[in-house]
Amino acid sequence: MSRRVVELSSKELEQYSRQIVLTDIGYEGQLKLRNARVCIVGVGGLGSNIAIELAAMGVGFLRLIDRDVVEISNLHRQPIYDVDWLGYPKVEAAAARLKKLNPAVKTELLPISLNDGNVEGAIKGVDIVVDGLDRIEPRYALNRACIKLGIPYVFGAALEVFGNLTTIIPGKTPCLECFMSGLKDEELPTCGVAGVHPSIVSIISSLETSETVKIILGKDPSLAGRLLFVDLRTLSFSDLSINRIPECQVCGTGKTASRKKQATTRKLIEDICGRHGKPAYVITPRRDLKLNMKKLYKSLDTKDYDIKIRAITGATIDVNKETTISILRSGIAVIEGTKNPEEALNLYKKIIVDSLNVPWINVE
Amino acid sequence: MKVTVRYLGPVRVLLNKKEEVIEVPEKVMLLELLNNLSELYGNGFKEEIFDSVSKRIREGLVVTINGITIGQLNGIRTELKEGDTITLLPFFAGGG
Numbered sequence: 001m002s003r004r005v006v007e008l009s010s011k012e013l014e015q016y017s018r019q020i021v022l023t024d025i026g027y028e029g030q031l032k033l034r035n036a037r038v039c040i041v042g043v044g045g046l047g048s049n050i051a052i053e054l055a056a057m058g059v060g061f062l063r064l065i066d067r068d069v070v071e072i073s074n075l076h077r078q079p080i081y082d083v084d085w086l087g088y089p090k091v092e093a094a095a096a097r098l099k100k101l102n103p104a105v106k107t108e109l110l111p112i113s114l115n116d117g118n119v120e121g122a123i124k125g126v127d128i129v130v131d132g133l134d135r136i137e138p139r140y141a142l143n144r145a146c147i148k149l150g151i152p153y154v155f156g157a158a159l160e161v162f163g164n165l166t167t168i169i170p171g172k173t174p175c176l177e178c179f180m181s182g183l184k185d186e187e188l189p190t191c192g193v194a195g196v197h198p199s200i201v202s203i204i205s206s207l208e209t210s211e212t213v214k215i216i217l218g219k220d221p222s223l224a225g226r227l228l229f230v231d232l233r234t235l236s237f238s239d240l241s242i243n244r245i246p247e248c249q250v251c252g253t254g255k256t257a258s259r260k261k262q263a264t265t266r267k268l269i270e271d272i273c274g275r276h277g278k279p280a281y282v283i284t285p286r287r288d289l290k291l292n293m294k295k296l297y298k299s300l301d302t303k304d305y306d307i308k309i310r311a312i313t314g315a316t317i318d319v320n321k322e323t324t325i326s327i328l329r330s331g332i333a334v335i336e337g338t339k340n341p342e343e344a345l346n347l348y349k350k351i352i353v354d355s356l357n358v359p360w361i362n363v364e
Numbered sequence: 365m366k367v368t369v370r371y372l373g374p375v376r377v378l379l380n381k382k383e384e385v386i387e388v389p390e391k392v393m394l395l396e397l398l399n400n401l402s403e404l405y406g407n408g409f410k411e412e413i414f415d416s417v418s419k420r421i422r423e424g425l426v427v428t429i430n431g432i433t434i435g436q437l438n439g440i441r442t443e444l445k446e447g448d449t450i451t452l453l454p455f456f457a458g459g460g
Contacts, residue, residue, distance in 0.1 A: 136457035159456045162373050179433050180455050183423050227426070229372050229453055236382075238372050240451055241431040 047132020087316035289331030
């Protein structure tokens with residue numbers, strides 16, 4: 001896509017002087033960064049660091065996708081957030097920080113959960129997709145969409161003191177399915193259970209930034225066709241070359257075969273790691289409900305709900321001493337403290353569906 | 365014949381070694397090598413490599429021979445050759 005070239009202003013020349021002087025970036029490179037459109041999927045540990053770095057470097061447009069709210073257990077490795085933002089949707093808290101860091105960067109916020117039904121729309125129109133997800137199944141959905149739409153996908157993940165990353169260029173490199181197909185989230189450890197060291201998150205996220213910038217600048221990404229593994233405990237970097245599988249069901253001949261692709265379908269209600277020793281559930285409605293938050297606040301105020309956070313893209317409500325519900329504008333909700341999924345769903349109906357007369361068909 | 369096994373991540377920590385050269389019979393299959401290593405290093409190693417229920421390679425472990433994932437070869441039945449390098453790489457899908 002051709003974009004109108006506007007020369008760098010004297011303010012921009014000063015702001016980015018320490019990177020414009022690099023032969024790796026230069027004046028032309030800075031223009032490319034300003035014109036770039038990047039989608040960061042997940043603004044947790046990896047994604048929030050990547051967002052900070054790309055915004056600081058002057059990447060002109062960042063689309064932020066996340067389904068979560070800021071929690072105190074995030075702060076040790078997600079310094080983009082602070083205690084003033086607890087309970088706020090992460091996309092909104094991140095965007096507020098980025099605006100202060102670099103007001104010239106445009107952000108677009110999608111407080112949604114990725115699945116096969118919405119992933120293509122979510123990443124359409126960007127030059128590069130960068131991975132900040134915490135689960136494998138949405139990554140498969142993202143991989144499929146990136147291959148289909150021809151968008152480069154910088155994959156990265158970190159857990160405990162280990163991390164790995166690779167850069168997927170559709171049609172050129174292996175895709176995620178080529179080297180690691182068939183994993184299920186329920187079989188893999190999570191940060192909540194296994195823990196994660198902030199330093200491995202910083203290393204992996206910075207390397208993802210570096211790969212993203214290389215692609216923006218039109219250079220060959222260093223990790224195309226290589227899977228890099230980082231071990232913080234021994235501080236070692238190891239890599240291995242990975243190859244395309246010609247009959248891959250996503251990027252190879254297998255996509256036309258009858259074998260059914262692994263689908264990342266939406267689940268209305270999911271049990272996620274309890275974050276404060278309580279059970280927690282995520283409810284993902286069928287459609288983006290585009291909730292009118294002001295109307296929701298008005299309705300809940302008349303019913304005397306304790307609305308802790310009233311944000312533009314979402315809210316956090318203390319239902320009682322035990323139970324908290326965080327609602328995103330898209331209709332996604334995280335409910336903590338109910339005894340079982342049925343109770344969580346009933347609460348969702350009471351607070352969201354009934355308050356705003358949402359047609360149940362859009363939820364179920 | 366001799367092959368080299370490279371260990372990464374938790375297996376490296378467990379064994380406290382980066383790699384080793386191992387003497388194996390001609391035309392040995394990868395599965396036999398991994399079984400022999402499991403006998404040598406015990407249950408901790410075995411659990412890092414094999415799924416205790418299905419007895420197959422554990423989900424989330426990338427095994428490569430000379431840099432090629434075994435899914436593209438003959439899986440755990442791939443025959444090893446003199447000088448092959450086998451890498452055991454845990455794959456992480458967390459997000460921090």
